[in-house]
Amino acid sequence: MTTDYSKKATNQQIRERFDNDTERFSNLETGQQTTIDAPLTMELCTEAAKYTNPYATQLLDIGCGAGNYTLKMLSKIPNLNCVLNDLSMPMLQKAQERIVPQTEGTITLIQDDMRNLNLADNHFDIILAAATLHHLRDDDDWELMFNKIYKALKPGGSFWVSDLISHDSEMIKRLFEDKYGNYLESLGGREYRQKVFDYVNYEDTPRSLNYQLELLAKVGFRSIEVLHKNSCFAAFGAIK
Numbered sequence: 112m113t114t115d116y117s118k119k120a121t122n123q124q125i126r127e128r129f130d131n132d133t134e135r136f137s138n139l140e141t142g143q144q145t146t147i148d149a150p151l152t153m154e155l156c157t158e159a160a161k162y163t164n165p166y167a168t169q170l171l172d173i174g175c176g177a178g179n180y181t182l183k184m185l186s187k188i189p190n191l192n193c194v195l196n197d198l199s200m201p202m203l204q205k206a207q208e209r210i211v212p213q214t215e216g217t218i219t220l221i222q223d224d225m226r227n228l229n230l231a232d233n234h235f236d237i238i239l240a241a242a243t244l245h246h247l248r249d250d251d252d253w254e255l256m257f258n259k260i261y262k263a264l265k266p267g268g269s270f271w272v273s274d275l276i277s278h279d280s281e282m283i284k285r286l287f288e289d290k291y292g293n294y295l296e297s298l299g300g301r302e303y304r305q306k307v308f309d310y311v312n313y314e315d316t317p318r319s320l321n322y323q324l325e326l327l328a329k330v331g332f333r334s335i336e337v338l339h340k341n342s343c344f345a346a347f348g349a350i351k
């Protein structure tokens with residue numbers, strides 16, 4: 112079955128929304144409000160990275176936004192060399208401003224679609240991707256990215272994801288969408304719920320946890336771990 116992505120937001124439309132939203136992604140204590148368990152998943156992904164690669168020196172943060180995940184990572188492993196990728200230059204600038212005082216390592220900014228990243232083989236100890244892979248569209252996009260990430264990691268390096276997920280069964284998908292709707296309503300009422308659902312429908316194409324775990328195995332990761340799942344959000348990762 113082929114899916115029609117033609118009515119989904121383009122990269123330019125996604126970038127423009129995030130260009131104007133840097134403050135919302137700049138709270139290290141709360142993380143992102145629309146993500147269920149955001150502080151917990153940020154903590155788990157960065158702890159998992161620290162336990163797996165305690166002597167890490169090279170970090171890549173894909174779709175880094177205003178830098179929350181990199182900042183949290185630096186609080187556990189200081190002075191990492193950080194490569195920050197995002198579509199949005201205001202996000203990258205905000206991330207740089209916040210990260211410069213926190214590391215003596217190098218900071219490299221790459222403003223581009225993650226699909227275009229040209230990364231050295233066997234280079235990174237840790238790769239993080241939080242609330243961003245759900246912007247990938249068809250199977251080729253997902254496979255391209257997971258392959259790219261696998262190749263860019265050193266043997267023993269690790270990749271950690273916290274993201275919006277879908278579900279393979281339509282009934283279970285509906286169950287968790289309803290639960291997420293209730294969560295959003297508890298934060299900001301019916302209008303807020305509708306606003307978030309509207310931009311998710313327009314911009315996002317998340318994949319199920321099963322799909323992503325299978326793809327991690329397919330591209331070659333040797334050890335795959337689920338850290339957390341609550342409703343339509345999950346944190347997971349893999350070791351090369």
Ligand SMILES: C[S@@+](CC[C@H](N)C(=O)[O-])C[C@H]1O[C@@H](n2cnc3c(N)ncnc32)[C@H](O)[C@@H]1O
Pocket residue numbers: 122125126129136143173174175176177178179180196197198199202223224225226240241242243246
């Ligand atoms: C929801 S924010 C999350 C930011 C950050 N990772 C965090 O957890 O705080 C998603 C970020 O992904 C970026 N983004 C969206 N599509 C992207 C793409 N194709 N390539 C790179 N970055 C992308 C957006 O510009 C935005 O800054």
